[in-house]
Amino acid sequence: MKIDILIKNGIIIEFDKNPAISSIAITDGKILEIGKELEQKYDAKQIIDATNKIVMPGFINTHSHVAMSYFKGLADDLPLQEWLSKHIWPVENKFLSAEFVEDAALHGCAEMIKNGITTFSDMYFFGDQTAMSAEKIGIRAVLGEGVLDLPVANYQNADEIFAYIRKMHDKYEKSELIDFAVAPHAIYTCGKENLIKAKDLALELGILLHIHLSETKQEVQNCIKKTGLRPVEYLDSFGFFEGDVVVAHAIWIDENEQNILSKNNTSIAINTNSNLKLASGFDSFKSYLDHGVNLSIGTDGVASNNNLSIIEEMSFTSKMQKALNNDPTIFPAKEMVQIATIGGAKALKKCDQIGSIEVGKRADIILIDINNIEAQPMYDPYSHLVYSLTSEQIKDVIINGKIVMKDRQLVNIEEKELIEKAKYYQKKIAEFNHVR
Template sequence: MPDCDYIVSGDYVLTMVDGAPPLRHGAVAVSAGKIVAIGGDKAIAAEYNPTTAVGGSGKAVLPGLINAHTHAAMVYFRGIADDLPLKEWLERHIWPAEGKWLSDEFVGDATELACCEMLKAGVTTFNDMYFFGDSSARAAKRMGMRAVLGAGVLDFPNASARNADEYIEKAEQFIKNWLGDDLITPSIAPHAPYTCSPATYMKAKRAAERYGVPLHTHLSETQHEVSEITKKYGKPPVELLEEIGFLDATVVAAHCVWVNDKEIEILAGRRTGVAHCIESNLKLAAGIAPVVSMLNKGVNVAFGSDGAASNNDLDIFSEMSFSARVHKAMSGDPTVINAFTALEMATSIGARVLGMGDKTGTLEVGKSADIVIVDLNKPHLAPFYDIYSVIVYSMRSPDVESVMVNGKLLVDRGKFIPKDEQEIMDKAWWWKDKIDGAKNI
């Protein structure tokens, strides 16, 4: 009887493998960070002798959720400027605040809070775009989280660089520092077509190609962006990036709210993944992305929270729930984005969008043990007739009980293991007082 590190069991094991039904009374054996067996709980218990058993009766086991677009360190700007349109929000509030406060210390501390928030809500992997990447990477590593960290690129200065070339030089150094890490995937993130010229986009792409790393950008977020880009270049943003040769399967495009049919065909043809950020889009009144058309045309669409300054949390359970509802209303068709599809977008499709389908996103032997256990024994979850329905339409992130990344238990029955949670929150309030104090001077 071979030993293993963990047996993770539950009334349901949702592997999210194409075509695989939910496994009733199932279990997953984990050893050295990987899933080594999946099957009925009795069969697994008879075959493996675990150091620790987690889960059990009244639980469901599912793959870790994927947050396909965020700016983790912006948690410290949560609620700093609400109820404003994107342009004013960015130009009058967010960019000035970032210019003043961003530093290695700020980004490191803030990323710890973001990881704590996401892990406790069942997110095991996030796709980030920000600055001071080494600090984010060290923080994510300390918290044990899997992340694709995109070094931000702009055509104008901020606290991290003076111009596009310097951002890209810094991105290359960051990539060299982290390439090959088991949890951190470095990437390059030209911010958006209205902040990066086509030349900057292609410099970023060439740099990414040199190291074989992914790219991450904002695309067609607002009508204003589309009209500005069309005025300047004679075509809308997706067509522009297609024409210059930027788009392919290594790119994650966040938002894609205002894309026409031709642009959806381009995204599908190039296998460019889309991060759908419905809560951020609703809050900034950016609009509602044509996700149903994208899915119908074969575009891989995952969920992103965007930064906490425009959401205002990093919760993928609520992204699933909002999306599954809003697109029904928008299309007048209650059958679209059913509960199973929503959970796929948050797990297996999410991993595919990030180019990590071989590593995470489903529960399969040989994949990393990125696993979430949810508690089904709650009043708002009783009774249920379909496990996917209860997870997408009734469950909320506090129902997450335990979370494992790469075979390490990071949340154990609600307790955050990597660091004292109160200490992380106290640090957030310390920074908030500093930011507020400076405002009042």
């Protein structure tokens, strides 16, 4: 039988099994078979020798702002509100356009693939342009169009954004890579009326809701002052969690709020690096696990992180949670890898399609080189993934059964052009920043 790709002799991180040397047959974008001696059985158009490589499901990034890639390192070492209002919002005001987002998103998507991310769940504007860039480079994406009360980007009001989401949902309905979502920015930028409209639209179209919530103590205090309720209680008071919701950050959450999230099958996107850098908070996530709340990993934008390494997120999250709980046994390596893969798939309600290496699932697979000083010796691949490796060791990336990165070179895009474009925008943005 003819197939598209055969990955042979890799150390396969297969769902619910111990890592073992095996092979994977891929065709029509899907995993056809996992096992030994597949080479004799199938006639593959492409054979990838994965000797000395970990073969695992691609990482799923559940909270990003991919088109903020050109704002990486623009302003650092500031509190969240000052960073947003004095730096990020002014440059966005000046530069955001369809063309800018298309270019910046392409750069961001390239950076994601270099970090082994095969699916990302985004929150930004001009989703159509981000979708075009994602399709061009070959990455899977759930694109949350940002909803705010104030005029933003090319929208005069939230109703225009809702109409746009409808249009995009139709346009990309048949796309194998792109889904749209409704992404109210936060409870301090989006009033009750628009939050309800956002929820209703998501329920009607059967798409995801994606929101920043309880990122800082101040946000919680302001919410209590205004509504008498904590943020999760406030959203719950008008049925927001009836939808499929991914909550980004969710640092300042109490017991009752955790119960609400658990009851509603709401997922959390942990953004450890961004939260650490902005000193947004250092709360324990252990109780989420005790309450059965699904956890996943987000990178947030590169403007606040400032990289897109899921390997780094896993490492920081695990270590920070151990330190906070004074317990080195929590968030062990295997669990962290599951949070970064199948946890993300659950959060995006795509568990039946992605998040693990299983027959019948889409072939979103990454290959990581362990034949180097830093990776040897290796007793346990999970341990290496969380505590030893870096994204540099991720060599090949397959998404939807297609190779999009081969030996660290992107396949569908000229990397030189991306670098030149980033330099061009850096000059323009730096000039504006200077004048300001």
